[in-house]
Amino acid sequence: MNLRERFLGALRGEEVDMVPAVSVTQTGTVDFMEASGSSWPEAHYDAEKMADLAVAAYEVGGLESVRYPYCLTALAEVVGCGLKEGTRDTQPSVETHPGLDGIEMPDDLSQAGRVPEILEAANLVRSKVGDEVPIIVGIEAPDELAAHILGSSNYIKGLITDPEMVEEALEVSNELSMEYAQLVLDSGADAVCVPGYSTLDIVDPNSFKNLIKPTYREFVENVDGDIIMHMCGHIDQIIGDLADCGFEGISIEAQTEIQKAKEIIGNKASVIGNISTPNTLLNGSPQEVIKECQQALKAGTDILAPGCGLAPRTPTENVQAIVKARNQYYQK
């Protein structure tokens, strides 16, 4: 069983020889930038640099996947949001919001903004790592794009005061997110990872059920391929709704317990995670990473992975400890 077969098998709930150790969230660290000679901000914008940095997480960090890009702003840029470029250790961010009336829908999304670079990166990664390593591409969820279009405070306020406006923004955004996801999957990615924006810091469980859940369901129904939902924070109250949406995998942070998540999700989706990125991976020792990985494996994680995007200053030895922990677990 090669790494790609193992990852896709685990993601789809099939039996595999061991739990894969990957990252479904961002992997651009300063160490990997130095090792690959490819740094932010250029690696956000250029296919070649994007691919080189992504491959370093596999070749140097030992992760059993290649994952890119490193931010969630490509679609926002396409519809006319103003971006701040980012630096060597900060991601691009959205600075201005066009509003629903000001958005520009592209004639050909595959040629718009940075999209062709991200699509081309799949070919470049494949030519570097071959067919046996899974490629995972992060894309903006419809609710993330809706919040970028409206501005996050308008989005959050609108959920309460103007749900019709939010619904309209979600509809427009979903059209684009679905089209983009399909382009990415057709470019050669094995799975897309969609980090949901509407965490429980943003919405209450009721709004989630009424507005976000139908949007995600529509997304899953219209995109052909393997889809991972990543949701930050403590999500016990909405994880059942997420499981109903039809995602192949649900990626959780350390605040949500693997065992609890598995109990709620059952066999509706695989559970991915959940090594703490800010605490253990960034600030802990390799021994602490190994300990937390062992706990996640014991709790039954289907895919061992960081709980969220790697902090840029995460030490390489802590990333390497993830696969080490998995190997030790199976030696016992």
Ligand SMILES: [Zn+2]
């Ligand atoms: Zn997260």
